[in-house]
């Protein structure tokens with residue numbers, strides 16, 4: 468990091484400290500409020516409980532800001548926390564066999580580099596008790612998860628477990644566990660994954676989606692969210708929700724003809740409201756909230772299927788993970804100015820990751836305190852399996868390669884250690 472003037476760092480520290488205090492107070496207020504609300508709802512079961520909850524939650528949606536930096540009120544905010552409150556890594560959860568190395572990686576690499584957030588892509592790699600039919604083979608056990616929880620707690624790293632919701636319900640010819648077990652939730656049952664021929668294809672099949680309006684879906688999905696956040700002892704949940712290509716399908720009896728932006732925002736808010744009932748917070752990838760045509764960002768890292776207007780329909784406390792891998796795009800500012808907390812998410816190019824980090828620091832210094840408070844930091848992403856990535860991480864440095872996820876992560880670690 469280029470040395471910032473002391474005055475700026477001091478101002479950022481004061482601002483961040485204010486945010487922490489404010490967030491903690493409003494979170495406590497909300498918890499008290501929700502306790503009272505829960506009792507009221509229990510008493511008034513004959514009244515439309517669901518509507519009552521949603522109305523009350525809407526009123527509090529600006530007050531449920533949780534902080535991602537764990538500091539006591541009296542503790543001095545470090546220069547790094549002031550510059551980049553969130554230093555995250557988004558990665559798949561390890562296999563059972565890979566647990567020892569993964570724990571070592573947290574302890575010896577992430578913690579000394581002062582990472583404070585781990586988004587763990589668990590999906591079906593957990594021995595779910597609520598829905599055992601959805602487990603992968605040989606999934607992580609409760610004891611495995613508790614090992615991860617303990618090591619992260621020890622080092623002040625918060626965990627946001629991730630289950631891909633809405634989109635990414637298949638990959639190539641493989642239908643993933645949710646639609647395999649509950650095919651009735653499929654938004655496009657007429658599209659057969661076994662016919663997948665690569666991209667592009669006549670079916671427009673990239674990944675399957677579930678139908679956000681299927682009446683039985685929330686019962687299953689909510690149970691998974693409750694169980695995974697309980698076992699990880701966390702108030703953060705990442706629902707993925709990226710690259711949703713199938714939405715408002717013409718053949719879906721529930722969604723045909725509906726506005727894709729409203730359907731997308733509806734599912735975001737449904738999950739958000741479910742989490743908010745127990746004081747938890749939703750994180751999602753940001754691509755469906757960006758207009759791929761207007762920005763030139765295209766159909767993957769932004770939306771070409773009319774979901775982008777959802778950015779103005781989702782609750783303001785949804786945390787947006789804004790991913791861009793091959794340029795240092797400026798879209799985090801867009802989300803911050805919409806009043807949404809955002810982190811920029813690089814992948815495999817060290818030069819862009821550092822540029823994105825420096826942009827984030829600079830924006831936090833030069834925007835209004837209000838906008839700066841939404842610009843939260845950097846979350847590096849890893850898209851190979853965790854075990855495979857760690858082999859790369861601990862393996863020899865590749866020579867002459869410009870793109871490497873391990874190199875990108877190491878570069879960010881160096882930068883954080885300097886601050």
Ligand SMILES: [Zn+2]
Pocket residue numbers: 654677678679680681715716719720721722723
């Ligand atoms: Zn549908």
